[in-house]
Amino acid sequence: MLAKLHYSTKNSRFKFAALLALSSFAFGATISQQAYAQQALNSTVTLTPDVGGQPVTAYLPDSVTYNPNIPTPESVLGANIGEWHVRHDQVVNYMKVLAEKSDRITLEETGRTHENRPLLLLTITSPSNRKNIETLRKQHINAMESGDKVGSDAPLVFYMGYSIHGNEPSGTNASLALAYYLAAGEGKEIDALLDNNIVLFDPSFNPDGLSRFAQWANMHKGKQLVSDSRHREHDEGWPSGRTNHYWFDLNRDWLLLAHPESQARIKQFHKWRPHILTDFHEMGTDSTYFFQPGVRSRKNPLTPDENVTLTEALAQYHAAAFDEQGELYFTQEAFDDFYAGKGSTYPDLHGSIGILFEQASSRGHLQDSINGKLAFKDTIANQITTSLSTFRGALANKAAILDYQSGFVKSTQSLAKKDEHSGFVVGVSNDTGRFNAFIALLNQHHIRYEVLTENHEVNKVRYSAGQAIYISTNQPQYRLVKSIFSTQTSFENNTFYDVSTWNLALAFNLDYAPLDKGDARGLELGARDTLKQATLNSIQSDAYAYAFSWQHYYAPAMLQTLLEAGVKVRSSEKPFSAVQYNGKNIALQPGSIIIPKGLGQPENVASILKSVQQQLQVPVFSLRSGLTPTGNDLGSRSMKPVALPQVLIVGGEGTSEYEAGEMWHYFDTKVGLPASIVDQHNVARALSDPSVTYTHILFPSGRYHFSDSENEKIEDWVKAGGVVIGQKSALRYFAEHKWLDIEMVSQESIDNAFDDSELSYKDGASLYARKLVAGAVFEANIDKSHPLFYGYDDDTLPMFKTNNMIVEASNSPFVTPARYTDEPLMAGFSDNAMVALMAESTAVTTQKMGRGVVIGFTDNTQFRGYWYGTNKMLANAIYQSHFIR
Structure with a gap:
């Protein structure tokens, strides 16, 4: 509504006289004349605001008092x-x-x-x-x-x-x-x-x-x-x-x-x-x-x-x-009712x-x-x-x-009784952090489980007593249990408003297996309190050095806490064993953290370690000697110093607030790292600020538009030793500016993979949906010897894919430490044509630039704050990137 001036034609002379009187005040008009003039104006001009809104009773039925x-x-x-x-x-x-x-x-x-x-x-x-x-x-x-x-x-x-x-x-x-x-x-x-x-x-x-x-x-x-x-x-x-x-x-x-x-x-x-x-x-x-009801065929299959x-x-x-x-209004179209979250x-x-x-x-x-x-x-x-x-x-x-x-x-x-599977067994592996987070989620959803009290083997995977649980399908939460372990890849309706899978065991990268009724009868089960927790060690103040494994989910948080406390640390590039204070050997994998006493540590370093071990439940080992039974000694040049990182996340207009938020959330709540979020138009300026020395820059998905001089500033910063990390669509910008030597499979190539010769115009929406990857789990082969995969136990890793971007990079193991397998789809819907295109494509790539490094993740390593299995890839890009050559 336009502002309204309420006055009649006959009052226009009066209004003009009032304006004239006001203007004459500076030339000697009396105060009474000015007041009269102001009163005249107020009486003739009204601005009617268009405020919207109405009293509560106007919204409610008049049949009620x-x-x-x-x-x-x-x-x-x-x-x-x-x-x-x-x-x-x-x-x-x-x-x-x-x-x-x-x-x-x-x-x-x-x-x-x-x-x-x-x-x-x-x-x-x-x-x-x-x-x-x-x-x-x-x-x-x-x-x-x-x-x-x-x-x-x-x-x-x-x-x-x-x-x-x-x-x-x-x-x-x-x-x-x-x-x-x-x-x-x-x-x-x-x-x-x-x-x-x-x-x-x-x-x-x-x-x-x-x-x-x-x-x-x-x-x-x-x-x-x-x-x-x-x-x-x-x-x-x-x-x-x-x-x-x-x-x-x-x-x-x-x-x-x-x-x-x-x-x-x-x-x-x-x-x-x-x-x-x-x-x-x-x-x-x-x-x-x-x-709702929406489209009946687009409901969750477990909904009656x-x-x-x-x-x-x-x-x-x-x-x-x-x-x-x-x-x-409308109802039976558009939205689905599939994703259980x-x-x-x-x-x-x-x-x-x-x-x-x-x-x-x-x-x-x-x-x-x-x-x-x-x-x-x-x-x-x-x-x-x-x-x-x-x-x-x-x-x-x-x-x-x-x-x-x-x-x-x-x-x-009735469904539970008819189900061919009687339940699922899930193992702890070497990381109680991820497993405990998984257990906490089950508890909040009132999902019942029991603990294995004897060892059990399924498909050549050993599930150890006290370190594995059994989740029976014979429980009130049957439908949710089936949903969180689903590996379904084909559906009645393949158009999804959101993700098509949310397998929690895959998200937490835990060993698991469905059991039929015969297998389940052989299980020996106990109450929840029989589940073994991580053993926390006694911290010896006169130890030669201390160490903890990088396998634990909260190892990055422990490292960050120690660095902030002024503790000097080393990370190991190679596996080795060390002699503990009690005389027993302990085997430690690449990425393990060493705290040598001889580096001028804080006087209270033992009490710091004791406190942090208790807080994060990451076992710390007190070591007797720098001489190791196997592998490099603790004073080896392969034991690299780790510096306190200063991380910048690129945010602001053009970037994905979801992905920037997921990075922030991971660092803030899981690692304890205070990352800076800087709008992209301020990034070059931030790198020029001598008061802050950034070590890593993270690019979430987004549309980036740096000027030539800003690009040059970023490149100079990387060449001087900085680390740039990008994921998903940010890699397009990296490829365009030669920060990564990669190629993106074109939309034309994707279109050509689908035969539309037998389709009609009405099939257009369905064809478009087939070309999407709305949210499915893809398996990647990973190189555990690469610094980006320190702390991982298996040679394969479930990754969550929410886009159809396909990256091709060098086959060199020094450039591409992770590729999708030849049959990568593990759970969720992805058209066979898209799966074939994704097979053996690049999942992770790295490239040196001067003394720095550029890292590219094809997928989101922090998806929705619950994909624990890939979180450590980002942590490694922060804390272990000094090993990338």
């Missing part, structure tokens, strides 16, 4: 809903006010975000239920575990969750109105909902991202709303508010649990096991509104068909509500009905779209509409939903 003693959102916020983007602290404040004023609400802080914002869950039900809430919860959980049918008077449990993507804020803003509706509403409609059911209310899945985006949208809002899509308000800066503190997509973290927001949510999910869980999102501005049927029944109520309002799919594997809602986004307060001007308040209104229709649809289908959850338990038990 509201308790006047319950404060409205606008009375607490000081503005109507939709007038401004609400910040998370404002949401928290209003929810606390409601909990204080309403006898229907119990408010719980379930955790804190990375930025220390509280995660809230409101339990909303009638006062009589509230007094008996724990008994009701236990009755529900007992019914879920037993599969017994419940009476029609049993409560439905709703989990209403909003805005897991921070820049999709209509859900959280809608939650203000819905919380008020549940707290203050009076009448038959509210009584039917709250007298016999329980609503778990999560107003903001992603507080950090929501607050970041609210600041962006609000700081660019004027009194007149600008709908131009090119307006800065609608074009976020880097990083976007979609992600959390570390720039992760939290809607991909329901299974992986890399972040406190997800960990807190899953804990509450399993505490309650809701019947229905809602997941409110936004999509492109030119869209309308989407709600009855789940989709019930979702379809609920969808009738969403459609009816939008039909009444004349709103546009999404908010609408994880519940489906647990007998809940997860429902995805997607609203066209105003990405601000008002934006032009092909459907007209899209106002923020209208996006909020639609999320309120489908929240209420979820309640209406669920109550109308309550008997069927209650029956479904009990039937889900019985069908799960």
Whole structure:
């Protein structure tokens, strides 16, 4: 809306006179004359702001009356809903006010975000239920575990969750109105909902991202709303508010649990096991509104068909509500329900009905779209509409939903009995760090396991007593267990919105094997407390030297901690054995860290080592002598000094915030390395700063556009001894500027690998999907003697591939230490033509540049913060790169 000047033609002379009077003040006009003139102007000119937003009752049904003693959102916020983007602290404040004023609400802080914002869950039900809430919860959980049918008077449990993507804020803003509706509403409609059911209310899945985006949208809002899509308000800066503190997509973290927001949510999910869980999102501005069931063939194969049927029944109520309002919508297309780590799919594997809602986004307060001007308040209104229709649809289908959850338990038990596999055995290997992280994930998902108490061999792999677990498929979490060990490569529908596999054993690079019922009968099993932990050694203050193995996941963290404490260390280029203080020999592999006492160590070096060993659970060995029984002695020139690294991650516009965030997250939370994130337009300037000496530069995927002089600055820095590390699309830039001698397989070559002679126009989308690698596991042959693979035990490594980029480099073992195998696909979908192109292509490459080195990773070594198996490749690029020749 344009600013309006409200005055009539007959007042124009008066207005001109007032302006003249004001201007004459400098030439002797009296103060009274000026005041009169100002009053005249004020009385004739009015700027009408276009603020958007409306009172809460305008969003809610008029069939409900509201308790006047319950404060409205606008009375607490000081503005109507939709007038401004609400910040998370404002949401928290209003929810606390409601909990204080309403006898229907119990408010719980379930955790804190990375930025220390509280995660809230409101339990909303009638006062009589509230007094008996724990008994009701236990009755529900007992019914879920037993599969017994419940009476029609049993409560439905709703989990209403909003805005897991921070820049999709209509859900959280809608939650203000819905919380008020549940707290203050009076009448038959509210009584039917709250007298016999329980609503778990999560107003903001992603507080950090929501607050970041609210600041962006609000700081660019004027009194007149600008709908131009090119307006800065609608074009976020880097990083976007979609992600959390570390720039992760939290809607991909329901299974992986890399972040406190997800960990807190899953804990509450399993505490309650809701019947229905809602997941409110936004999509492109030119869209309308989407709600599930979506495409039936694109659901997870472990989700029962009855789940989709019930979702379809609920969808009738969403459609009816939008039909009444004349709103546009769609349902059975576009989105899938396959990846178990999404908010609408994880519940489906647990007998809940997860429902995805997607609203066209105003990405601000008002934006032009092909459907007209899209106002923020209208996006909020639609999320309120489908929240209420979820309640209406669920109550109308309550008997069927209650029956479904009990039937889900019985069908799960039946599937487990029929399964050819009775379970999976998983081994610890030489790294308890990775294994313990895997165990922690199983525990959070309530997956049961037992410990092997006798050695067992499967396919020539030995699983040692106390160092391996058995995960039976005969358990309530059967469907999730099958999902996290899936190696499926062919699917009914091969079009994926997200990744097509998430095999956790492969992600953690752990030995594992499925067992049939005959194999399982031979297992001797014990309780969880029989699992052996790493043996921590006594640190001898008068030892000649100390050492620890690089095999351990937290060895890089230990090294970083020691370097920061001023401890002088060496890393070994070759394997060797050493004599421990107790006289026993210890074999150590390349990359092992040595701390010789004779290097002028801090006086308290022994106590430092003792403390760090305890903290990180990395065994430290006290050595008696520098003379080694095998391999080079401790004073050998092959024992190279390790310096404290100074790492720069290239970020900013043009780079992938996800990958930059994953690098940051790994260094910050797994290694303890304080990496600098520098926008790409400042990189050359940073390298010129004499106050900071960077040792490594990391390039995540991105579009890079350095000037010739900036490129020259980076190249000079590498030639002087720096290390440049790039991954995925960054390698295109490396190849273009001859930083790496590699070739990228062209899109034309990929197109030529597919025969389209028998296809028709309608097959175009399907063909395009076949050329993608949306997320699959590929096996690579690795050279363990290469510094980038120090600490690895096997000759092969599962790598996660999320793009169809194919790199060809020299076959020299000095240049290409990792190639994909000749049959590389291990799990997930990838078309046979793409697999053939990937076979034996380059996975990792290195190249010297002067005294420095350039390293290229074809794939993301830190994918979503849970692909532990490849994390050490990046650590080696930081701490072992001095060995690359």
